[in-house]
Amino acid sequence: MSETWLVVGLGNPGPGYSRNRHNIGYMVVEELASRMDATFKTHKAKALVATGRLSMGGHKLILAKPATFMNLSGSPTAQLAKFYNLAPDHVIAIHDEIDIPFDTVKVKLGGGEGGHNGLRDISKTLGTKDYYRVRAGVGRPPGRADAASHVLRDFSTAENKTLPFLIDNAADAVELLAGSGLLAAQDKFS
Secondary structure: OOOEEEEEEOOOOOHHHOOEHHHHHHHHHHHHHHHHOOOOEEEOOOEEEEEEEOOOOOOEEEEEEEOOOHHHOHHHHHHHHHHOOOOHHHEEEEEEEOOOOOOOEEEEEOOOOOOOHHHHHHHHHHOOOOOEEEEEEOOOOOOOOOHHHHHOOEOOHHHHHHHHHHHHHHHHHHHHHHHHOHHHHHHHOO
């Protein structure tokens, strides 16, 4: 039976942020939209939204890029979940993760936010931490550099060579999670 999933790519709006580490979520939902040949359109929930299926008869994905800044990702997420009548267990947030190495993807259900303000806002507005997360590793900053500054910088030249693989893997993780469940996704991306 086909299901519907809300897939929220976290990031900051505007061209100045488009290649930042913090915007990996946007990059992944753009990849998924490309795979579905779907186009983003403005939604009243303060988000850009694209819908489609990855295969004939496959699960429906509602892809969203909140048009608010990262720290205010919760309201668009909660409004879209309500609009499409989806419970938090059918919400997938894709986000940057400094606590795992660059070019690593991990999948989990619930848990803490690890200092990620976008996730904190989603948890607050959904009223639960029990939604899925696809964590795209951007690594820690070198030395004692500030983590907030690190995620608001563009990927390095060396990272940009591998970035397409990270985006593909995170998109694959979303597909596997929606299609085959958490254990299958964690088995491949852990």
